[in-house]
Amino acid sequence: MASLDNTGWSVPGLLVALLLVFDSGVLHVRGLEVSTGKVSSIEAMNGSTVLLPCTYSSCIGIHKLTFSWHYNNNGTMNKLCEGVVPSEGVEPKVKVEHDRVEFVGSSKSHNISILLWNITFEDEGEYTCFAKNPKEMNRNHSAIFTLRVVDQMREVDNTLTVIIVSVLGGVIGLVIIVMVIKALVVQFLLKDDEKNKECLVNASGNDNTENGLTGAKAENKGTPKA
Structure with missing residues (x-):
């Protein structure tokens, strides 16, 4: 008589089930x-x-x-x-x-x-x-x-590819133009800033002269003897 486990399966039945799982799960994969x-x-x-x-x-x-x-x-x-x-x-x-x-x-x-x-x-x-x-x-x-x-190979329609390449080329070209314009603007602003600084220096020198720096030197001269 075949022995039964706690689940009610006989030992031969378990072996058959395991063999079926092995066959379907391992051999077939x-x-x-x-x-x-x-x-x-x-x-x-x-x-x-x-x-x-x-x-x-x-x-x-x-x-x-x-x-x-x-x-x-x-x-x-x-x-x-x-x-x-x-x-x-x-x-x-x-x-x-x-x-x-x-x-x-x-x-x-x-x-x-x-x-x-x-x-x-x-x-x-x-x-x-x-x-x-x-x-x-x-x-x-x-x-x-x-x-x-x-009888002959079909020609591949490259219309979409051409459109994509053209758009990408246009975008890249626009980016390059913007970068060039930006560089020119920055260079112009730097030059303008240098001119402003030069003007401020010149203006400061003129103000010192007008405020009597020359007269001050005159006052430093000794008092004439009697």
Whole structure:
């Protein structure tokens, strides 16, 4: 008979519950993930070569990680390449199944990206990067990258940018003009202040002369003898 704790749970029941929490909380958060980067789509010209990016990560580690690239051709998934990464840091063994696809990844950077050469309008669509890790009970994950093919690149409307730059240039120019005017005014005021001081000095000398400083010198002369 299974024993019960104070909460009414049996020991096997607790173990099952803990395993479920571990599986949903740890494996699903820290397990295998693949990503095509912050930008999941690209627009490229007809005839150019594009990079289809994909990286993988796993906090648990990998062992015999399998990966593949597929192209969604109106609902039919066409395989472009597949490979196996034996272990961490070991370069993958890759099999390319498309004549215009080149594998450019490396296990050292957890990179499983591919190049698609000389794209055509028929190459437009969704590309799926898929990976599976046997070390995590065959946990798998995938990410989609969208390719759009155009005959010429669209011109970017820089009207708003030009307006912003013009406004900023005008503000900066106005600030410079104000600073120059301020400097001229300050210089003029300093010169005017110096003139006022010079006038005060001259005026003070004249007042002393008029107040009899010369006469005082005359009074200091000795009294003439009889």
